[in-house]
Amino acid sequence: MGDALARRRLLTSARAELLDHPDVALPGIPRHVAASWRRSLARGVDPGVIANRFHPDLDVESRLVRCARPVIEQLADQVAAIPVCVVLTDDRARLLVRVDTTTAIGRIADGNNFAEGFGYEEGAVGTNGVGTVLERGGPVHVVGAEHFVEQLQDYACAGVPVRDPLTGRIEGVLDVSCRAEHSSPLLLSLVGSAAGRIQEALLRDRDGExxxxxxxxxxxxxxxxxxxxxxxxxxxxxxxxxxxxxxxxxxxxxxxxxxxxxxxxxxxxxxxxxxxxxxxxxxxxxxxxxxxxxxxxxxxxxxREAVGVAVPRTPSPAEAIGTSSAWRAAWAGAVEALSAGAPLLVVGEPGSGRRRLLADVDRALPGGGRVVEVGPADAAGGFAEGIPRSGALPLVVLRDLDRWDTAVAAGVIGALRGAGARLAATVCEPAPGALAGLLTAFGHSVTVPPLRNRSGDLARLVTGLLAELAPGRDVRLSAAALRTLARYGWPGNVRELRGALDAALRRRPVGVVDAADLPEFCQSAPRSTLRPVDLVERDAIVHALRESGNNRVAAAAALGLARSTLYRKIAQYGITG
Structure with a gap:
């Protein structure tokens, strides 16, 4: 007891002298503690108050969390006899997970803003077992008065970096915190072993691809x-x-x-x-x-050389707003073909905006703007005779050419070309081999990229689609909602995005659309195609999580699932919020 008291007095005296004289030597103070104190002082950390910030937008279901959670729960069981908090942070010292062995230690941690969502970087709260680990790049055991901020000096924390096993990059910090009188060097050893198990889990989680x-x-x-x-x-x-x-x-x-x-x-x-x-x-x-x-x-x-095709600008069509290289290449190719009057084939996935590309490009060209779409069911009849042979010719788009009867399609194409019509067609990707005989009628083709390959365009697409779906209304997406949309794979492309926004607007007709207003499927990024029964289960889990305020214990109870089963299902379906 006497040694501990003497140690505390030494640390308190040295820290007080440092605050008065920043260049003073600090004999008897561990080098990593002295270095951290000096960094804290230089960054303006107030030793009298905890001044950290809450971050509402953390990814608490990341790969790191998924791999670490079983290890954290096992570590909490190992030290259950001691009131401790087991914490996982990201690589910016922001708390992702906290597991308490007693409710009392949890209340203390809450009072110190040592809770999920809060940052514990050294530049905000001084020397500690999270931020100092990241600054030092290695394990740290901070006990009592070694903390820079007075409010933390009754506590101890042992933190170890968690590294990506392949790149060596620090992905986060695993920390155990408790009152100083309960601290032991053994804690740092336990945390180090647990961090090693998390790294092994990260290695196993990396699949063969x-x-x-x-x-x-x-x-x-x-x-x-x-x-x-x-x-x-x-x-x-x-x-x-x-x-x-x-x-x-x-x-x-x-x-x-x-x-x-x-x-x-x-x-x-x-x-x-x-x-x-x-x-x-x-x-x-x-x-x-x-x-x-x-x-x-x-x-x-x-x-060094700048070579490119000038791309005409349209007023503000949603799908014409794009900066991705594949989209711009498709736009430029369509401009070139339609300007020359050459038959154009547009290849792409259903819902990717193939017909919209044609309509927007044609509207941007001089004398354009009239588009006639013809589908497989519309091919009967002599519609080609109704096409004017002089003046501004319409652009006739044969929709989903891969779904047409080949003989019927060949006759329609022949009639249109005989009538002098401007011709385009859309097909799925890849184009079916049965179309080989029809493709000779087209001299140009462009490929429209799927939405998942246009992530940089998502925000602009959303803005344009909201303007179309809710004209004149003050409607916008929150940052969390836009992140949710960005994580989804959009197998139905722009058409599916439009449907999701339309559904969200029915829940939130005006104002800020939040992630909870989006359809349940948007909050899932599964690794493989889901069966119909999986889709129902996924949506039920997302709904339960929303209803419980993302409380997984309550959601598991509402669904009649074990908590471990719920965690597994969340990972299986890639549920992101």
């Missing part, structure tokens, strides 16, 4: 000093050279374009114009695992 992509990326990056990008279905890797080469908007555009290209052949050599006007070249190859494409690894080079 991610591993193969990472392996090729490291090989290409090791032998090149240039900018290297790796893009998978759920993974993006970039080196420092690429991050400093492009601005953030261009970087998103390059990533979107890489996802667009990776399913179009084993080798890539493409030039693209980025939103800023920069022109780059992407050269690389795809990664295949088990017969499927896992991703693309490419070297990105900036070209």
């Amino acid at each position: 991610q591993q193969a992509l990472f392996d090729l990326y490291t090989r290409v990056e090791a032998r090149s000093s240039r900018a290297v990008l790796a893009v998978g279905r759920r993974t993006v890797l970039t080196n420092t050279a690429l991050q400093t080469l492009l601005d953030p908007g261009d970087l998103v555009a390059v990533q979107d374009h890489a996802r667009f290209l990776m399913l179009r052949g084993p080798a890539v050599d493409d030039r693209l114009d980025l939103p800023s006007g920069t022109r780059v070249r992407m050269r690389g190859s795809t990664v295949e695992v088990g017969g499927s494409v896992a991703g693309l690894v490419a070297v990105v080079t900036v070209l």
